[in-house]
Amino acid sequence: MKKGILLVNLGSPESPTPQDVKTYLGEFLMDERVIDLPYIARAALVKGIILKTRPKASAAAYKKIWWEEGSPLIVISERLQAKVQKEIEYPVALAMRYGSMTIEKGLKQLVDQGVDEVFLIPLYPQFAMATTETILVLAEEIRQAHFPNIKIDHLPAFYNRPDYIEVLSNSIKHHLESKTYDHVLFSYHGVPERHIRKSDVTKSHCKLDGSCCKTPSKAHEFCYRHQCLEVTRLVGEKLNLKPDTFSTSFQSRLGFDPWLQPYTDRTIERMGLEGTKNIAIVTPAFVSDCLETLEEIAMEGQELFHEVGGKEFTTVPCLNEENAWSELLAKWINNWADTTATT
Numbered sequence: 001m002k003k004g005i006l007l008v009n010l011g012s013p014e015s016p017t018p019q020d021v022k023t024y025l026g027e028f029l030m031d032e033r034v035i036d037l038p039y040i041a042r043a044a045l046v047k048g049i050i051l052k053t054r055p056k057a058s059a060a061a062y063k064k065i066w067w068e069e070g071s072p073l074i075v076i077s078e079r080l081q082a083k084v085q086k087e088i089e090y091p092v093a094l095a096m097r098y099g100s101m102t103i104e105k106g107l108k109q110l111v112d113q114g115v116d117e118v119f120l121i122p123l124y125p126q127f128a129m130a131t132t133e134t135i136l137v138l139a140e141e142i143r144q145a146h147f148p149n150i151k152i153d154h155l156p157a158f159y160n161r162p163d164y165i166e167v168l169s170n171s172i173k174h175h176l177e178s179k180t181y182d183h184v185l186f187s188y189h190g191v192p193e194r195h196i197r198k199s200d201v202t203k204s205h206c207k208l209d210g211s212c213c214k215t216p217s218k219a220h221e222f223c224y225r226h227q228c229l230e231v232t233r234l235v236g237e238k239l240n241l242k243p244d245t246f247s248t249s250f251q252s253r254l255g256f257d258p259w260l261q262p263y264t265d266r267t268i269e270r271m272g273l274e275g276t277k278n279i280a281i282v283t284p285a286f287v288s289d290c291l292e293t294l295e296e297i298a299m300e301g302q303e304l305f306h307e308v309g310g311k312e313f314t315t316v317p318c319l320n321e322e323n324a325w326s327e328l329l330a331k332w333i334n335n336w337a338d339t340t341a342t343t
């Protein structure tokens with residue numbers, strides 16, 4: 001069998017115009033694993049409410065972070081793909097869950113090169129129904145419909161792999177070396193609490209009461225909250241951070257349902273009001289900088305912190321195209337290739 005690699009990230013609008021943002025949000029938010037309501041209710045919410053107002057505001061936010069070459073998330077993912085490709089002998093394709101760089105096109109690129117055994121890498125350290133699961137489900141549907149003769153394996157959530165924690169910690173350490181900070185806030189993309197309960201394979205573990213994620217359980221293989229808390233804990237340990245000098249929060253909530261807490265914006269505000277002068281923010285739910293890190297944290301978060309009396313606000317970049325990160329992906333790919341060598 002001939003092996004090939006498919007890296008998959010979230011996707012971005014084609015351009016930062018309200019029309020393109022509307023098309024992108026329409027596809028994204030109509031995904032039943034993102035807004036998990038029955039079709040009629042989802043369509044009423046997305047098409048009847050969200051798409052009437054949000055595209056204009058989101059497009060304005062995208063305009064602030066857009067690069068000459070395009071969306072930061074896409075450009076960074078392409079650079080990462082090129083770097084990984086240089087390090088391994090198998091063809092590497094890149095796809096996005098939403099937008100024009102589809103998973104179908106990515107698989108076709110590989111199949112056209114003779115690949116019949118694909119290693120799919122969702123570019124998310126933690127599992128979530130709205131990210132990893134939707135990618136894997138769609139990839140399988142596409143395989144069955146268009147490429148029934150290929151095999152697809154995937155990289156599971158890698159949030160607690162020691163080599164990942166080491167690369168992430170070194171990167172954070174490097175970026176914070178010359179900075180002043182009293183607190184490191186680990187801000188992860190939020191999800192509705194309901195998503196956590198739905199992904200609980202035990203159907204009874206997740207109580208969202210603050211303690212369940214620290215009690216060992218089979219549920220944690222698919223518990224986004226547990227996996228985020230673990231990244232914070234493991235990086236804190238690796239960097240020798242003192243107990244009260246780092247914490248976790250969740251950003252980017254949408255709608256009125258309860259999402260994972262504490263919320264990042266309220267945490268930044270509270271810390272500023274309580275007298276924390278200097279904070280550093282890391283965003284380990286994202287491997288590439290994007291709207292949520294460059295605008296929501298580095299711009300909006302910073303402005304909020306200064307409004308409430310904060311001074312230094314340092315944002316640590318995502319792993320992006322760092323050598324240690326592309327080399328780690330190459331290592332995982334080669335390990336996979338070795339373990340599947342006889343097939």
Ligand SMILES: C=CC1=C(C)c2cc3[nH]c(cc4nc(cc5[nH]c(cc1n2)c(C)c5CCC(=O)O)C(CCC(=O)O)=C4C)c(C)c3C=C
Pocket residue numbers: 010011012013025034035054058071073124128130131189190191192224252254285286289290291292
């Ligand atoms: C119900 C809505 C959403 C869920 C659940 C959700 C989960 C989720 N998202 C990411 C990663 C990214 N999200 C990004 C943008 C973004 N996310 C939502 C909504 C949900 N996300 C919206 C509406 C948007 C668009 C921007 C906006 O209008 O606010 C991005 C950035 C994309 C970019 O082009 O830069 C990323 C990345 C994760 C990891 C996650 C669950 C764990």
Ligand SMILES: [Fe+2]
Pocket residue numbers: 189252
């Ligand atoms: Fe999101």
Ligand SMILES: [Fe+2]
Pocket residue numbers: 205206207212213214219220223225226
């Ligand atoms: Fe949990």
